Every structure is written in structure tokens, then in C-alpha cells.
Amino acid sequence: xxxxxxxxxxxxxxxxxxxxxxxxxxxxxxxxxxxxxxxxxxxxxxxxxxxxxxxxxxxxxxxxxxxxxxxxxxxxxxxxxxxxxxxxxxxxxxxxxxxxxxxxxxxxxxxxxxxxxxxxxxxxxxxxxxxxxxxxxxxxxxxxxxxxxxxxxxxxxxxxxxxxxxxxxxxxxxxxxxxxxxxxxxxxxxxxxxxxxxxxxxxxxxxxxxxxxxxxxxxxxxxxxxxxxxxxxxxxxxxxxxxxxxxxxxxxxxxxxxxxxxxxxxxx
Amino acid sequence: xxxxxxxxxxxxxxxxxxxxxxxxxxxxxxxxxxxxxxxxxxxxxxxxxxxxxxxxxxxxxxxxxxxxxxxxxxxxxxxxxxxxxxxxxxxxxxxxxxxxxxxxxxxxxxxxxxxxxxxxxxxxxxxxxxxxxxxxxxxxxxxxxxxxxxxxxxxxxxxxxxxxxxxxxxxxxxxxxxxxxxxxxxxxxxxxxxxxxxxxxxxxxxxxxxxxxxxxxxxxxxxxxxxxxxxxxxxxxxxxxxxxxxxxxxxxxxxxxxxxxxxxxxxxxxxxxxxxxxxxxxxxxxxxxxxxxxxxxxx
Numbered sequence: 001x002x003x004x005x006x007x008x009x010x011x012x013x014x015x016x017x018x019x020x021x022x023x024x025x026x027x028x029x030x031x032x033x034x035x036x037x038x039x040x041x042x043x044x045x046x047x048x049x050x051x052x053x054x055x056x057x058x059x060x061x062x063x064x065x066x067x068x069x070x071x072x073x074x075x076x077x078x079x080x081x082x083x084x085x086x087x088x089x090x091x092x093x094x095x096x097x098x099x100x101x102x103x104x105x106x107x108x109x110x111x112x113x114x115x116x117x118x119x120x121x122x123x124x125x126x127x128x129x130x131x132x133x134x135x136x137x138x139x140x141x142x143x144x145x146x147x148x149x150x151x152x153x154x155x156x157x158x159x160x161x162x163x164x165x166x167x168x169x170x171x172x173x174x175x176x177x178x179x180x181x182x183x184x185x186x187x188x189x190x191x192x193x194x195x196x197x198x199x200x201x202x203x204x205x206x207x208x209x210x211x212x213x214x215x216x217x218x219x220x221x222x223x224x225x226x227x228x229x230x231x232x233x234x235x236x237x238x239x240x241x242x243x244x245x246x247x248x249x250x251x252x253x254x255x256x257x258x259x260x261x262x263x264x265x266x267x268x
Numbered sequence: 269x270x271x272x273x274x275x276x277x278x279x280x281x282x283x284x285x286x287x288x289x290x291x292x293x294x295x296x297x298x299x300x301x302x303x304x305x306x307x308x309x310x311x312x313x314x315x316x317x318x319x320x321x322x323x324x325x326x327x328x329x330x331x332x333x334x335x336x337x338x339x340x341x342x343x344x345x346x347x348x349x350x351x352x353x354x355x356x357x358x359x360x361x362x363x364x365x366x367x368x369x370x371x372x373x374x375x376x377x378x379x380x381x382x383x384x385x386x387x388x389x390x391x392x393x394x395x396x397x398x399x400x401x402x403x404x405x406x407x408x409x410x411x412x413x414x415x416x417x418x419x420x421x422x423x424x425x426x427x428x429x430x431x432x433x434x435x436x437x438x439x440x441x442x443x444x445x446x447x448x449x450x451x452x453x454x455x456x457x458x459x460x461x462x463x464x465x466x467x468x469x470x471x472x473x474x475x476x477x478x479x480x481x482x483x484x485x486x487x488x489x490x491x492x493x494x495x496x497x498x499x500x501x502x503x504x505x506x507x508x509x510x511x512x513x514x515x516x517x518x519x520x521x522x523x524x525x526x527x528x529x530x531x532x533x534x535x536x537x538x539x540x541x542x543x544x545x546x547x548x549x550x551x552x553x554x555x556x557x558x559x560x561x562x563x564x565x566x567x
Binding site: 039040043062063064065074075076077078079080082083084085089090091092093096097100101124129131132133134135136137138139140141142143144147148169170171172173176185188189190191265266 | 288289290313314333334335336337339340341343347348351352354363364365366367370374385386387388389390391392393395396409410411439440441442443444446447496498502503505508509552556
């Protein structure tokens with residue numbers, strides 16, 4: 001499935017919205033050390049980051065690999081390529097107990113089906129739990145990652161169905177009802193995590209302000225504020241000095257297209 | 269396989285076919301469908317395609333899980349239809365997070381009344397599943413969540429090798445097979461290769477399940493396909509992608525079950541239908557041998 005090419009940009013190589021999203025997400029990982037990789041879009045973003053801005057990134061896959069160096073982009077996060085050449089293979093008990101709950105994860109990188117303004121995430125159901133309109137995959141490791149990783153990055157496509165005023169089910173806690181409440185509950189509960197810090201979509205990059213609400217800091221080339229408003233269930237907060245995300249470089253696009261996702265499984 | 273399933277898997281059992289992406293015993297799942305088991309409670313962290321197939325085959329009344337999908341591809345149609353529409357019959361679900369499921373098997377294996385974890389805070393999961401309960405630390409330093417022990421009647425795992433006594437060795441992703449096996453009343457181990465006891469004893473660090481807890485060893489090469497076995501064959505990602513269209517529609521799913529499960533007597537026939545070219549295409553592109561460690565001899 002092809003996507004609209006961002007028009008009017010002075011870039012040598014045209015790119016899709018999905019490619020821009022993956023590149024912007026990978027760049028957010030610059031300077032990070034230990035990253036817990038979620039299924040789906042996070043997987044391609046962290047693999048791009050390891051090949052560009054964060055060569056020393058230690059990848060943790062919940063299936064039980066620490067320090068993975070995938071030679072190919074795994075379709076599933078339990079692929080044999082995350083084992084060969086990894087620093088350690090551990091049981092899932094050790095992974096969740098010692099590595100995650102023990103406080104060794106800097107960034108948990110998650111996808112989401114629904115998100116609200118405070119970064120609370122639903123990946124469980126659309127509609128009522130007992131008889132859902134759409135049954136989604138559920139938590140997997142996401143709920144414990146959201147609580148125990150130092151910070152949480154989210155990558156997801158933006159739409160009126162995904163950026164909603166009220167999520168149908170809270171699978172993974174974000175900033176709850178706002179920063180004040182979230183900070184109190186995290187402190188009282190002894191959580192290690194500080195919650196979400198960035199949401200990268202196919203339209204822009206959002207960071208979380210002091211009050212715990214997400215704020216659009218950067219708009220991808222070709223995207224408009226009208227598009228942002230048409231794909232969100234609340235009145236969005238826009239940075240006063242709104243930036244334009246630098247377009248993907250030829251090198252980033254080559255890595256995605258030739259090395260990571262030649263079949264377009266992630267960029268469709 | 270026929271005898272192991274006939275002897276050890278009974279109607280109404282709680283069955284765990286574990287293996288996280290790696291080492292999923294599709295061969296055992298298909299044999300359970302063929303033998304027409306009913307009213308099973310199926311437990312798995314990730315139901316994967318095998319439980320979609322088994323649930324389409326009508327073997328289960330309940331599913332215990334933590335992530336329901338075809339990773340990187342899409343949904344599991346048979347399971348989703350039963351949850352979303354209750355057709356052809358409702359499916360009871362009991363849902364956790366991954367760590368919750370790992371904790372459940374660990375408590376089951378260690379004979380503990382519950383397992384405490386720092387998950388579930390401020391989520392709707394304990395509302396959806398009241399077996400997830402908040403408890404106070406007896407030492408006065410806060411609150412954690414408890415999950416109950418999971419003790420399957422039968423756990424089935426696939427592995428690279430075992431000896432005749434069931435001493436089982438695995439390399440690559442370990443998932444929670446060890447915990448699920450120790451938690452179970454009965455254990456079936458399915459292996460690529462049956463080896464001499466001396467092979468096991470030469471590398472004891474690699475043994476994850478002792479024969480002490482194993483009730484049956486089944487030798488079934490390629491029995492994990494379309495899942496994979498580290499060092500032996502790759503995950504058949506093409507099949508996982510193809511499943512998306514098959515599972516969308518109940519009729520096409522039932523046609524698939526007829527062709528690949530009901531109309532075949534066993535795994536050997538499945539492999540014949542799969543064909544040598546497909547099998548060959550899944551072999552690793554090169555070998556990546558581990559170094560050899562020296563355990564030393566001490567007399």
C-alpha cells in the first residue's frame with residue numbers, strides 16, 4: 001500500500017509518512033543506552049537507531065535477549081536473529097524480574113492502538129471488555145514496561161480513532177489524569193518509571209509538558225496543523241516555536257528500504 | 269505423538285503448549301485437534317497461530333493468555349470471532365500481562381500461593397480479571413499485585429534434544445518453558461533429536477527440564493513448524509503472513525484445518541505436503557557454532 005509523498009520539499013529522495021515516522025522515532029533514541037523493544041513499529045525504529053544515531057544501544061527483547069544485534073529486521077520479536085550474536089539469552093523470568101523490574105531499562109519503546117492526551121495507552125479492546133467491538137492483542141509486556149522503564153517512547157499512526165479523549169481500556173499507564181497525580185502515585189507506589197516522554201506519529205513529534213499533557217513540538221514535512229486537528233480527539237497543545245522535522249536522509253531511507261524492510265511490511 | 273496425546277491429554281484439562289515464538293509444538297497441537305479433545309482450558313503467554321487453529325478445531329472452552337495476535341502481521345481470527353461475537357460458541361478468557369503469566373507459572377512450579385509483581389498499577393487489568401489482586405507488603409514497604417499460581421494438567425514443550433529419560437536441552441530463546449514444565453502435573457517433551465545420555469551429561473548447563481518430571485518424550489523433527497528451532501530451522505514467516513488471510517474467514521480456516529490437520533495422519537505426512545523445497549528454504553543460511561567450554565574432570 002503506498003502513501004502520499006510529502007510534496008514541495010527540497011529533498012533528493014521522496015519518502016512516505018511511515019518512513020518519516022520511523023526515522024523521527026529512531027532519532028529520538030540518540031544518547032540512550034538500554035532500550036526494551038516492543039512489537040511492531042518500535043522494532044524497526046530501534047533497529048534503525050542502532051544503525052544510525054545510537055550504535056551502542058543495548059536492545060532488550062522481551063522474548064529473552066539482552067544486547068541483541070539483529071542481522072535482519074525480525075518480523076516477530078522472538079526471531080532467531082535476536083539470539084545469534086546477542087550478549088545474553090535469559091529466561092523471561094530473569095528478563096522481567098531482574099532487567100526490567102530491577103531497574104536496568106532506560107527506554108521502553110511501545111506501540112499503541114489508542115492514546116489519550118496524558119499518554120495513557122490502550123492495546124486491549126475497542127468497546128466494552130466483555131463483548132468488544134474489536135479485540136486487540138492485550139498487554140504483553142507493555143503494562144510492566146510502562147511502569148518500570150525509566151521513560152516510555154511511543155510510536156503510532158495518528159487518527160481520530162487512535163488519538164482519543166477517553167481510551168476504552170487502560171492497558172498501560174501514562175501520566176494518568178495529569179502530571180501532579182501521576183507523580184504522586186508513582187512516588188507512593190515506588191515506581192521506577194517517570195512515564196511517557198515522547199510520542200512519534202506519522203504527522204509529528206509530541207513531547208510531554210510539565211502538566212503531563214502531550215505537546216506537538218515538531219511537524220513532519222508535508223503535514224499540516226489542519227491534519228493534526230482532524231486526527232485528534234481533543235484540542236491539541238501546539239508548541240509556540242513549532243519546528244519542522246528534518247526530512248529523512250538518503251542514508252536513513254536506504255537502510256529502511258534495502259536493509260531493514262525490503263518487503264515494506266512496516267512501511268505499508 | 270499419537271500415544272503421548274492419547275495417554276496424557278484428557279478432555280477438560282488445562283493444557284499449556286509453551287514456547288515464546290521459538291519452539292512451539294504445532295505437531296502436538298495438531299494431534300490434539302485430530303484426537304478431538306474437548307472443553308480444554310488452553311494456557312499460553314502468546315496464543316499464536318497454534319491456539320487459533322486449536323480453537324477453530326473446537327478443542328477449547330477457555331483461554332488464559334497475555335498477548336493475543338500474529339506478531340508483526342495481524343490478528344487471530346478464530347479467537348477474535350469467538351470473543352467479539354460469541355460465535356460459534358463463547359470463549360471464556362482470563363487475561364494477564366507477560367510478567368503476570370511468568371509469575372503464575374513460577375508460583376505453580378515453586379508451590380507458592382501467589383507471585384508478587386510491580387505491574388498493573390493504575391490499569392484496568394485487575395478490573396477485567398479479578399484474580400489479579402493488590403496486596404500490602406508484610407514488611408510495610410508498599411503495595412504490589414499478586415497473581416495466582418498456574419498449574420497446568422499438561423505442559424507440552426518442543427526442544428532441540430533430549431535423552432530417552434526425558435532430560436531436555438534447549439538453546440536460543442527460553443521463554444517460560446522451564447517454569448511451565450515444573451508447574452505441570454504431566455509433561456510431554458517433543459524433540460528434534462533423541463540423544464544419548466552422555467550428550468546431555470557432557471553439557472549439563474544446557475539442561476532446562478530434567479527427566480524426573482517428564483512423562484513422555486516424542487521425537488518429531490520439524491515438529492515446531494511454522495515456529496522455529498534455533499540452529500535447525502527458521503521461523504516460516506511466509507506462513508505467518510499467509511495466515512492473516514486464512515484466519516479472516518471461518519470457512520477458509522476450516523478448509524485449512526481439513527487439508528493440513530484432519531486429512532493427515534501425522535507430522536510426517538504434514539512434512540511431505542509441505543515439500544522438501546520449503547523445508548530446505550528454512551535451514552539457517554550458515555552455522556554459528558558456540559565455543560566449547562571446559563567443565564573439567566574432578567576425581
